[in-house]
Amino acid sequence: MTDDKRINQMREQLPEPTLRRLPWYLAYVRLLLDAGVEYVSSTQIAKEINVDASMIAKDLSFLNIKGKTRIGYEVASLVHELQDFLGFKVGHNAVMIGVGSLGGALIHDSGLANYGLRIVAGFDIRHDVVGTTLCGIPIYDISELDQRLATLNAEIGVIAVPIDHAQEVSDLLVKAGIKALWNFTPFRITAPQDVVIQNTSIYAQLAVMYNRMGKQM
Structure with missing residues (x-):
């Protein structure tokens, strides 16, 4: 079995809560x-990120990652295996739809590239931003989406538009051939x-944070 097939098989079997913990x-x-640091135990990891050590060991076992008795996990190998499995080493091109305060902040966030996400273009309707660049990223008019996507090789659409345009923008992205939508609006597209x-x-x-704060007061 090739490495890609092995990883895909593990992804199919992985519970979503485990997947959400792996980036931690x-x-x-x-x-x-x-x-x-060369080695780390699940107990050490648990202490730092407040997750039960047995859960960490179980989560990593889904990836066939096993520590050595009385030594723990080899740190360099663990980083490599997690990056490989999570897909952070593979670059994914994305387009930013809506380059207001939130969209602009995401374009500015160079850290996303460390996790495999490359925002290669932004799209908006505002005349004051269309035709400009942000952190070297060109901003186009949304009417050019179909035309531009053909050359941008983007497979992900990041959505940060006003709520009343969320579904409309999603439909445009899907029609243009986008395979995944990262939705930052409160609308359930x-x-x-x-x-x-x-x-x-x-x-x-x-809302969740405020609710939990209220219960503690």
């Missing part, structure tokens, strides 16, 4: 790698089943 582990062991949707509403997260 990667972020921490990257710090260890930068600090020159819909798309064909073969299009991946990831909703990341900061407003929903605020």
